[in-house]
Amino acid sequence: MPSPAVDDYLKTIYHHTEWxxxxxxxxxxxxxxxxxxxxxTEMVQKLAAQGLVTHRPYGPVALSADGERRAAAIIRRHRLIETWLVREFDYGWDEVHDEAEVLEHSISDRLLERIDERLGRPTHDPHGDAIPDAEGRVHREPFVLLAAAREGHAGRVLRVSDRDPALLRALVGVGVDVGRTVRVHDAGTVVVVDDSAPVALPEGAAQAVWLTA
Known part of the structure; x- marks a missing residue:
């Protein structure tokens, strides 16, 4: 049965190995x-009993095939709603996460399908995260975390973590957004965006931005 608490666990496990x-x-x-x-620990044991995760004592937790499908379904809802809010209601990309957390548990499958159709079946949300299709499938390009990219590496911004709204706003202020081309300088603390002058990145950016490999 649907359960926001279970979904939050499955989403978190899913997120952890996406990047x-x-x-x-x-x-x-x-x-x-x-x-x-x-x-x-208690919830993980319950999820394992339901066949949604695999886990051994003191070891890591992984989604089972059923858990992966359920996680992908709720992730799909969340990211379609974020995309909908940005495109249709002029929300900023730093404003949509909490709204989507509420709406993902309340809208019907019928409305979700209408949203997906209206948006043109988007494959990525405003932060660059892949939106699973109705079967749970996603496509991701080869990527590298900005902090791990070598000096001189040039790539397109694939994804920016939505964990910190203030960081999202700061990145927009220096011109770093999904789809921009970035060339790395100074271990990811300074970059050139779209062949403009070098800009210093806000603190934490190197651990929150992913580029094409």
Whole structure:
């Protein structure tokens, strides 16, 4: 049965391996959700009993095939709603996450399909995150985290983390947005955007921006 709490767990596990390969640990899951480790351990055991995750004591947590499908479905809802709010209601990309967190649990499948159709079946949300299709499939280009990109690397901005709204606003202020071409200088602290003059990035940007590899 639908459960916002279960969906939040599955989304967090799904998110963790979207842009890197290490599986999430229970302690990381607790930190991400802002919950006590004991509560997370209990829920992970319930999710495993439902066949939504795989987990061994003291080991990392991974989605099962059923868990992956359910996580992709709620991620699809969240990211379509974010895209809808930006395109149709002129929300900023720093404003949509919390709204989508509420709406993803309340709109019907019929309305979601109408939104998807109206938007032209988008494949990525305003932050560059892939929107799973109705079957849960996604397409991602090869990528590199800005902090790991070598000096001189040039790539298109694929994704910007939506975790920190203030950072999103600061990045817009220096011209860094999804789709921009960036050339890396000074270990990712200074970049050239679209062949303009070098700009210093706000603190935390190097860990929040992904480029084409």
């Amino acid at each position: 890197q390969d290490d599986r999430i640990t229970p302690s990381q899951l607790a930190a991400e959700l802002g919950l006590a480790p004991s509560s997370v």
